[in-house]
Amino acid sequence: MRVLTEGPQLTVAIMAAENSGTGRLVRNWLIHSVTQDPADMLVYGPTEAMVRAYVKAEIEPAIDARPEMAVTRRVGRAARDLEFKDFGRMWAQFLPATYNNLINKSASRIAIGGLDACDRSTGDPYALADIRRQTFGTQSRLLVESYPGLGGGDGPEASTAGIISLYANSDRRMWYWPCPHCNRFWAPYPIRNHGLMLEWPRGALPDEIRDAARMICPCCGWRIEDIWRSRMNAEGVWVGAGQRIDARGHIIGKPASFATAGFWISGLMSSGVSSGIGTLAHALDRAGRRWVDGSGTGMYRDTIAKKFGWPCDVDMDRLVA
Numbered sequence: 356m357r358v359l360t361e362g363p364q365l366t367v368a369i370m371a372a373e374n375s376g377t378g379r380l381v382r383n384w385l386i387h388s389v390t391q392d393p394a395d396m397l398v399y400g401p402t403e404a405m406v407r408a409y410v411k412a413e414i415e416p417a418i419d420a421r422p423e424m425a426v427t428r429r430v431g432r433a434a435r436d437l438e439f440k441d442f443g444r445m446w447a448q449f450l451p452a453t454y455n456n457l458i459n460k461s462a463s464r465i466a467i468g469g470l471d472a473c474d475r476s477t478g479d480p481y482a483l484a485d486i487r488r489q490t491f492g493t494q495s496r497l498l499v500e501s502y503p504g505l506g507g508g509d510g511p512e513a514s515t516a517g518i519i520s521l522y523a524n525s526d527r528r529m530w531y532w533p534c535p536h537c538n539r540f541w542a543p544y545p546i547r548n549h550g551l552m553l554e555w556p557r558g559a560l561p562d563e564i565r566d567a568a569r570m571i572c573p574c575c576g577w578r579i580e581d582i583w584r585s586r587m588n589a590e591g592v593w594v595g596a597g598q599r600i601d602a603r604g605h606i607i608g609k610p611a612s613f614a615t616a617g618f619w620i621s622g623l624m625s626s627g628v629s630s631g632i633g634t635l636a637h638a639l640d641r642a643g644r645r646w647v648d649g650s651g652t653g654m655y656r657d658t659i660a661k662k663f664g665w666p667c668d669v670d671m672d673r674l675v676a
Contacts, residue, residue, distance in 0.1 A: 359384055359496050360392065364616040366485075368521035369500040372622035372664030377500040381466045382413045384498065385447055388464065389424050393445035394494070395462040397487075399452040399480065401472040406449050409468070410437045414449070457483040463491035464498075471504035471517040471660075481521065502661045519666060525617025526610055530624050531600050532591035536577035539602045540592075543570070543623035545665060553623070554578065555636035557643075564640055565633030570623065574602075581631035588624060622663040638662050 358367050371377050381398060388394055400406040418424045418440070426440050440447045450456045452467060454477035465484045467473070473480045481499055488495040505517030531540040543552065555568040569578035579587075594600050597611035622635055642658040659665050 356380065356383060356387070358616045359498060360387060364526075364614060365493065365495055366497045366521075366525075366615040367499070368518060368525050368615050368617045369498075369620060370503050370518045370522045370617070370664060371500060371620035372625050373502055373661045375620045375622070375625040375664065377620075378409060378413055378468065380500070381468060381498065382417050384464070384466065385414065386417055386421065386424065388445060388447075389442045390421070393442070394464050395445050396447040396464040396466070397460055397462040397484075398447060398449045399456070399465070399467045399473070399484070400449070401452060401469045401474075403451045405469065406451055407437055410449050414440070414447075452480045452484075454478060454483070457487065461487045461490060463488060463495045465496075466498040466500075468500055470499050470501035470521075472501065475516075479516075502664055503666050504660050521615060522617040522619060524613070525615035526613040527596040528593040528616070528618050529595075530591055530619070530621065531594050531604075532587040532624065533604060534572040534574055534577055535579060535583045535587065536572060537575035538604075539572075539574040540600050540604050541573050542594075543621045544619065553632060553636055553639070555633075555640060557640060559640075561637050564637045568631075568633040568636035570632055581633060584624070584631060585626070588626065591624070593618070620664055622665075625664075635662055 358364055369377055369380075385396060385398075388396060398406075400409060415437075418426060424442060426442060438449055440449075448460070448462075450460075452473040454474075457478075457480060465488050467480055467484055470481060481497075484499075485497060488497055499518065499521060501518040503517065503519040505519065529542045529544065531542050533540050541552075545552075552571045552573055553568065554571055555564045559567070569580060570584075571577070572579060590604075592600065592604065592606065594606055595610040596613070598606050598608040600606050623632060638658050639662075642655040645654050
């Protein structure tokens with residue numbers, strides 16, 4: 356939100372697990388625009404059904420809760436049109452990310468949700484949206500978020516398409532949080548020469564997995580229960596390219612200068628995961644067994660990309676604590 360409302364970057368790319376709160380970010384950006392800094396906004400999603408569901412679940416309740424966001428009635432349209440909202444000083448339109456919708460409309464503020472699930476047969480939705488906002492120059496902002504469904508390999512450099520490619524060409528902010536035992540800061544991603552950092556009883560019953568799952572601190576090996584995640588998140592920090600963080604949590608170095616602010620939200624850090632890391636462990640246990648017997652490669656890829664927010668081709672062998 357700080358980048359979207361203050362800059363200096365004009366583009367925000369968020370590579371995230373599903374249910375990580377990115378939909379609420381778009382909603383909050385709209386609320387801020389209507390109440391504090393009006394500017395027309397276009398919001399795109401993968402399909403019409405998904406867009407309509409999002410408007411009903413996130414946007415309509417926000418409008419109902421705030422009198423200052425009352426929608427103005429337009430001639431020929433219902434006041435509560437799901438697609439188009441006229442707020443008087445600005446409007447917002449919610450559309451599927453089709454080629455025609457992307458090339459025929461312009462606004463200074465554009466958001467694309469679920470980029471990697473959008474239709475790419477007639478062009479890259481991000482590239483098409485980027486062109487439409489450029490006429491507004493430095494007053495424009497573009498927000499793109501998605502799980503890395505088109506990602507390949509173990510890291511951002513391995514792909515040239517989708518959200519992971521945008522993140523690779525950004526300032527690459529990663530989340531570091533402190534271990535509740537040793538207080539050293541580490542990042543919940545399968546990189547930097549360590550694996551998943553998640554432990555559970557393999558092949559056990561779902562309830563047993565959820566109860567027994569623990570995160571493993573790569574610094575001291577401590578087994579961290581899910582109840583600690585909220586405190587760890589409260590004390591966490593973003594560290595970007597060109598920076599590093601020491602054991603005490605001090606960020607050292609200046610962030611690299613990029614036109615795009617990139618954020619990577621791992622499922623391990625997401626507060627939107629019901630039952631916490633136990634649910635993630637159970638999903639990965641099921642996907643792992645299907646991956647081993649060769650019957651569920653697609654299930655494994657979906658689990659890694661959607662539930663964990665990691666490139667979908669991360670080698671399963673590296674995800675075992």
